[in-house]
Amino acid sequence: MSDQVENAHGLRLGVDLGGTKIAGIVLDGDAGVRAERRIDTPEGGYLATIEAIVDLVNALEAEVGTAGLPLGVGTPGSVLASTGRLRNANSQCLNGKPLGADLSTALSRDVRLANDADCLALSEARDGAGAAFDNVFGVILGTGVGGGVVINNQLITGRNGLAGEWGHTCLPWPTSAETRQPPRCWCGLDSCLEAWLSGPGMSADHVRRGGYNIPAQDIVERAEAGERLAGATLKVWLQRVARSMAMIVNILDPEVIVVGGGLSQIRWLYSEVPKIWAEHAFAESIDTPLVAAQHGDASGVRGAARLWPLP
């Protein structure tokens, strides 16, 4: 550990390592933002990523005039508890790398790591859309798909570091067509939720229906404009989300499900999924609130800062 400086304001530093951007934040106490920056994720691989994070941390600490702050980092994938190495990251230059240990050495302090969905869940449970609830399931629907569990304001990681790993479970209650042609996930398994529900997953499904290979956002816009094929792709995507969330309700029965990631902006999620998810849950009706992340894109980095308790 470095010489920890006096930190009377309870400053904590968070970094959210994404596939295209790296966000950094300094939180003051439990709410206020003292500094924030966002940089492009370098394309030069693992070592360039370490250097970029070190530069970002140094710049943020210079801005607030305090060094050696507690640092939490949100990453894709998860950390293998036995080795401290990353796995299951869709930014594959990170897989197998001891990111936490390397950052700890480079920045002379302990560093806490959690996956991006865990960070989102923690952020939203503490002071976001899940703040009024004791049992929060946070999901990311974006380029990737993931989940995180926060109970009584504490992030649940699990014995194998896999708690909430929703994105790499199999699409439940598949139709015969879905069983015949399951998409292959980058992780090596077939029919993962990430392969069905991510933005690229929705695009691939649109192509399978005979549509153009366009981003999920464009499919949603075309559906809203009345284009029939795009509407069909969106409708089936919503049904798959509903099935996948019914599985969560059956296992965890959270008091709220908070959605982040780029696809969380699809307003149909909140109006349509609650109408159909009870068809698959072990109950006649479900009244679980399904809501968008209050802090939007910033939830990941805010949650990363909260991986440490207040100093």
Ligand SMILES: [Zn+2]
């Ligand atoms: Zn997978």
